[in-house]
Amino acid sequence: xxxxxxxxxxxxxxxxxxxxxxxxxxxxxxxxxxxxxxxxxxxxxxxxxxxxxxxxxxxxxxxxxxxxxxxxxxxxxxxxxxxxxxxxxxxxxxxxxxxxxxxxxxxxxxxxxxxxxxxxxxxxxxxxxxxxxxxxxxxxxxxxxxxxxxxxxxxxxxxxxxxxxxxxxxxxxxxxxxxxxxxxxxxxxxxxxxxxxxxxxxxxxxxxxxxxxxxxxxxxxxxxxxxxxxxxxxxxxxxxxxxxxxxxxxxxxxxxxxxxxxxxxxxxxxxxxxxxxxxxxxxxxxxxxxxxxxxxxxxxxxxxxxxxxxxxxxxxxxxxxxxxxxxxxxxxxxxxxxxxxxxxxxxxxxxxxxxxxxxxxxxxxxxxxxxxxxxxxxxxxxxxxxxxxxxxxxxxxxxxxxxxxxxxxxxxxxxxxxxxxxxxxxxxxxxxxxxxxxxxxxxxxxxxxxxxxxxxxxxxxxxxxxxxxxxxxxxxxxxxxxxxxxxxxxxxxxxxxxxxxxxxxxxxxxxxxxxxxxxxxxxxxxxxxxxxxxxxxxxxxxxxxxxxxxxxxxxxxxxxxxxxxxxxxxxxxxxxxxxxxxxxxxxxxxxxxxxxxxxxxxxxxxxxxxxxxxxxxxxxxxxxxxxxxxxxxxxxxxxxxxxxxxxxxxxxxxxxxxxxxxxxxxxxxxxxxxxxxxxxxxxxxxxxxxxxxxxxxxxxxxxxxxxxxxxxxxxxxxxxxxxxxx
Numbered sequence: 109x110x111x112x113x114x115x116x117x118x119x120x121x122x123x124x125x126x127x128x129x130x131x132x133x134x135x136x137x138x139x140x141x142x143x144x145x146x147x148x149x150x151x152x153x154x155x156x157x158x159x160x161x162x163x164x165x166x167x168x169x170x171x172x173x174x175x176x177x178x179x180x181x182x183x184x185x186x187x188x189x190x191x192x193x194x195x196x197x198x199x200x201x202x203x204x205x206x207x208x209x210x211x212x213x214x215x216x217x218x219x220x221x222x223x224x225x226x227x228x229x230x231x232x233x234x235x236x237x238x239x240x241x242x243x244x245x246x247x248x249x250x251x252x253x254x255x256x257x258x259x260x261x262x263x264x265x266x267x268x269x270x271x272x273x274x275x276x277x278x279x280x281x282x283x284x285x286x287x288x289x290x291x292x293x294x295x296x297x298x299x300x301x302x303x304x305x306x307x308x309x310x311x312x313x314x315x316x317x318x319x320x321x322x323x324x325x326x327x328x329x330x331x332x333x334x335x336x337x338x339x340x341x342x343x344x345x346x347x348x349x350x351x352x353x354x355x356x357x358x359x360x361x362x363x364x365x366x367x368x369x370x371x372x373x374x375x376x377x378x379x380x381x382x383x384x385x386x387x388x389x390x391x392x393x394x395x396x397x398x399x400x401x402x403x404x405x406x407x408x409x410x411x412x413x414x415x416x417x418x419x420x421x422x423x424x425x426x427x428x429x430x431x432x433x434x435x436x437x438x439x440x441x442x443x444x445x446x447x448x449x450x451x452x453x454x455x456x457x458x459x460x461x462x463x464x465x466x467x468x469x470x471x472x473x474x475x476x477x478x479x480x481x482x483x484x485x486x487x488x489x490x491x492x493x494x495x496x497x498x499x500x501x502x503x504x505x506x507x508x509x510x511x512x513x514x515x516x517x518x519x520x521x522x523x524x525x526x527x528x529x530x531x532x533x534x535x536x537x538x539x540x541x542x543x544x545x546x547x548x549x550x551x552x553x554x555x556x557x558x559x560x561x562x563x564x565x566x567x568x569x570x571x572x573x574x575x576x577x578x579x580x581x582x583x584x585x586x587x588x589x590x591x592x593x594x595x596x597x598x599x600x601x602x603x604x605x606x607x608x609x610x611x612x613x614x615x616x617x618x619x620x621x622x623x624x625x626x627x628x629x630x631x632x633x634x635x636x637x638x639x640x641x642x643x644x645x646x647x648x649x650x651x652x653x654x655x656x657x658x659x660x661x662x663x664x665x666x667x668x669x670x671x672x673x674x675x676x677x678x679x680x681x682x683x684x685x686x687x688x689x690x691x692x693x694x695x696x697x698x699x700x701x702x703x704x705x706x707x708x709x710x711x712x713x714x715x716x717x718x719x720x721x722x723x724x725x726x727x728x729x730x731x732x733x734x735x736x737x738x739x740x741x742x743x744x745x746x747x748x749x750x751x752x753x754x755x756x757x758x759x760x761x762x763x764x765x766x767x768x769x770x771x772x773x774x775x776x777x778x779x780x781x782x783x784x785x786x787x788x789x790x791x792x793x794x795x796x797x798x799x800x801x802x803x804x805x806x807x808x809x810x811x812x813x814x815x816x817x818x819x820x821x822x823x824x825x826x827x828x829x830x831x832x833x834x
Contacts, residue, residue, distance in 0.1 A: 153197055156347045157346075161345065164351060164651050167350055167651075168351050168354070170349040171205070171351055171354070171377070171388050172386045174203070176201075176391065177202060177349070177389065177390040178202065178390065178564055179202050179394060180202075180203045180204070180205070180374060180390035180394070181195070181202070181205075181396055183204075183206060183395070183400075184206025184208075184210040184212075185206075185210075185211060185214060185215040185397075185398050187398070187539055187542065189343060190547040190548050190551035191396050192204040192343040192348045192350060193342055193571060194555045194571050195348070195566075196346045196347055197346055197571060198555065198566040198570065199567075200555075200564060200566050202347070202349070203349045204340070204343065204350040204351075205350075205351055205354040205355075205356060205388070206352045207353070209352045209653070209661060210336060210651070211333040211336035211337060212657075213507075214509060215544065216332055216660065216667075217332075217472075218332045218507060219461055220329055220332055220458060221327055221328065221329055221451070221545075222251045222329065222330050222545050223247065223545060224251055224327070225243075225247055225543075226283070226284070226325070226440075227440070227447055229287055230283055233283070233286065247545045248294050250548055251291075251296075251327070253548065253572055253573065254330070254548070255296070256573065257573060257575050258330070258338055258578075258579045259582055259609075260578055260579055260606055260608070260609035260610075261330050261334050261578075261609070262328055263328070263329060264326050264328055265327060265328065265451065265452075266324050267324065267325055267435075267436040267437065268311055268314075268324050268436065268438070269284070269322060269324070269437075269440060270307065270314055270315075271320050271322055272319055272320060273320065274320055277320060280440075281323055295326075299323060299324060299325035300323070301323055302321055304319050304320060304322075307321060307322035310432065310435055311431075311432055313432075313490050313494050315488070315490055324435075331664065333660070333664065334661075335576075337577075337650060338576040339576060341577040341650065342574070342576045345577065350651075351379075352653065353653055355377065356375045356377055356407070357378050357385060358376050359375050359376075360376060360387060360389065372408060372534045373391070373393075374388050374389035374393065391564060392562040392564065393535075393537065395536055395537065395538040395540075396539050398508075398540075399418050400468060401415065401510060402415060403468075404536070405536070405538060409533075413515070415513050415514075415515050416468070416510050416511070417465070417512065418465070418510060419463055419464065419465055419466060419508070420466035420509075421460060421461035421462055421506065422460060422462045422474045422475070422479065422482065422504060422506045423460030423482075423507070424459050424460060424479055424482050424501050424503070425453075425456050425457065425458055425501070425503040425667065425669070426496075426500045426502060427456065430486075431452045433455075434452060435452070436450060437451070438450075439489055442485050448482065456668050459483075462481060472506035472709065473708050473709060474504040474506045474709075475506075479498075479501060479504050480498070483496055483498060498802045499797070499798070499803035502670065502671070503667055503669060503710050503711050504710070504711030505711065506709075512527075512528055512541040515528070526541065527546070529554050529557050531557060535561065537557060551569075551571070552571065555569065578608050578609025578611045578612075579610070581609065582605065586610070586612065587602045587604070587605040587606075590605060590613070590616055593613075594616040594630075595627055595630075596616060596619070596629055600632070600640055604643075615642055616630075616642070618642035619640055619642040633665070633679060634665070634672045636669075639676070643663055644658055644662075644680050645687060647662035652684075653688075654701065655677060655680050655699065655702040656701065656702050656705045659705075660710075666706055667710065671712075674703065677699055677702050681698050681699050681702070685698075725793055726796050726800065727792065727795065731795075731799075735795045738812055741758065741812075741816055741819060742758050749786060749787040750786050751775070751784065751786075752768060752771040755771055756771065762815065762819070774808050777807065778791065778794050778806065778808050794806055
């Protein structure tokens with residue numbers, strides 16, 4: 109009864125809020141109808157590389173040999189790629205360079221949401237801030253567009269907001285309903301209120317105590333790195349010359365013919381792989397370098413003040429059993445006032461983010477304190493029955509959010525809540541700030557400013573509704589054809605369809621025969637993930653140049669499970685080495701660089717440090733005795749250590765076979781001093797860490813426990829069965 113009264117009481121307030129915004133919705137609807145004349149335009153656009161993309165070498169040749177581009181975009185993140193696509197579809201001769209890989213920075217390290225920003229709308233209403241309201245409205249429009257143009261990479265996601273105080277129910281309900289109202293015709297699905305019992309039915313891991321109900325609303329979710337890549341590849345297919353691992357050394361300038369003032373006219377670039385330098389000339393240069401905005405601005409003018417105020421956001425990935433398959437969770441007020449999302453993603457669970465000031469770096473590292481902060485917040489919302497363990501963190505990463513101050517504002521110290529477009533005296537166009545969801549509208553605004561400032565001959569933007577790479581031929585049942593036509597596993601087929609869309613057939617055609625009855629094609633890189641070997645070959649066609657490109661951005665293995673990614677690396681390097689004709693030394697360097705990336709940037713270091721040489725052994729005497737007994741079942745000679753040979757001998761008694769290389773990997777996880785053997789102290793440290801929850805998926809711990817149970821079940825071999833007793 110109290111629940112019904114609370115909901116009923118919100119209707120008056122919610123209705124009043126809806127009415128207040130109805131007029132703006134009407135005008136917005138009319139405006140959108142005028143803009144949605146994009147469909148015919150898509151059919152008129154030229155696509156010179158509809159079938160096969162130019163190789164990276166051909167793209168570099170185009171950059172070197174084109175006399176002058178209309179636009180040179182520096183930065184291959186979401187915004188830079190969006191600018192390149194917007195420019196080339198306006199029939200502007202377009203180039204784009206990125207000093208690392210496409211989406212290697214912030215664009216691949218997001219919360220994976222396509223959203224308008226519920227908390228921004230709350231601030232807009234509470235402070236009567238029209239600018240912030242319009243920012244949310246724009247983001248909601250862009251959310252709908254992004255879900256339409258890349259349906260294979262994105263989908264609506266219901267997100268639950270649990271309520272633990274009765275007075276919060278009408279308050280949050282009114283706010284979420286306003287989110288629906290502001291979205292207008294772009295509302296994905298209407299939000300709704302749940303009773304306590306229904307909330308627990310949909311999200312059984314939720315903490316029950318004091319729960320009064322929940323509110324569910326909808327936002328979008330996507331594969332951010334693949335989305336970024338789809339934008340960049342779409343620009344390339346429409347004729348843009350794009351190249352990753354191409355660094356701007358300095359900007360080119362020449363005096364203006366009328367004023368004599370120095371104007372930016374291109375950039376000196378360096379191919380990071382060969383070291384060769386060349387000039388790329390352009391009428392307009394766009395700075396879309398995210399956190400590195402100020403670096404390029406200072407190339408233009410050393411005296412230019414910094415406008416970027418970087419903030420680090422850490423995310424963690426934990427096993428999928430922590431959340432339902434298709435329901436996220438929002439913590440609207442953490443212990444320090446931040447917002448934490450808890451979302452299903454790629455069959456895992458992603459939690460984040462933090463928000464702390466940081467220095468600009470190309471290699472941000474997730475810190476242990478941030479990982480523990482997120483874990484603690486997660487514990488606050490999950491049932492006590494669910495033990496949230498540090499050892500369950502499968503990967504962690506930090507992304508740098510490029511918050512900016514507006515150089516055009518009188519108050520240059522205040523953070524700009526939206527993006528800014530700035531044109532320097534020498535004509536350098538800078539786009540900075542903003543959010544993933546609004547990359548397209550940011551690109552449109554940037555190109556509008558560039559066209560006007562540099563008198564370029566171009567029409568209006570044509571990217572609303574323009575399908576991205578793989579989106580046009582995708583259907584929800586495409587994976588069935590992949591299973592039927594190529595004999596792929598169901599899980600693999602679904603993954604290929606959701607990753608490559610209509611291009612999935614190209615990946616399937618490259619797949620290798622497994623030699624099994626089923627699946628016929630598609631050798632997996634690691635057994636527990638649906639990534640297959642032909643994706644590595646296809647990644648090279650998508651401009652992957654390093655093993656890191658494959659584990660981090662062409663596939664998402666490094667973001668999902670660092671240990672699995674580490675296991676897949678040797679095979680990935682082997683395949684890439686064959687395709688790219690790497691020397692043995694180059695293969696070794698690639699393997700080491702990728703392992704370093706996993707170790708530092710993907711949280712492997714923080715994970716492995718849970719078990720170190722200095723780890724305490726917090727076991728009681730009884731536990732020590734139990735684990736010693738288990739250890740000596742393998743160490744028959746009481747040497748004080750075990751090797752792969754010891755493990756193999758015990759497994760043979762149980763008629764169990766494990767590949768020798770796999771055994772080496774299993775022991776190496778626990779071998780702290782890397783001497784090729786696991787000593788008793790190392791084993792006790794491992795079991796102590798397992799008991800404390802710092803480590804949760806040690807293969808050696810699970811293997812030894814299973815073997816011990818198997819041996820105990822078999823018991824001693826009787827004389828009768830051995831043939832004795834005569």
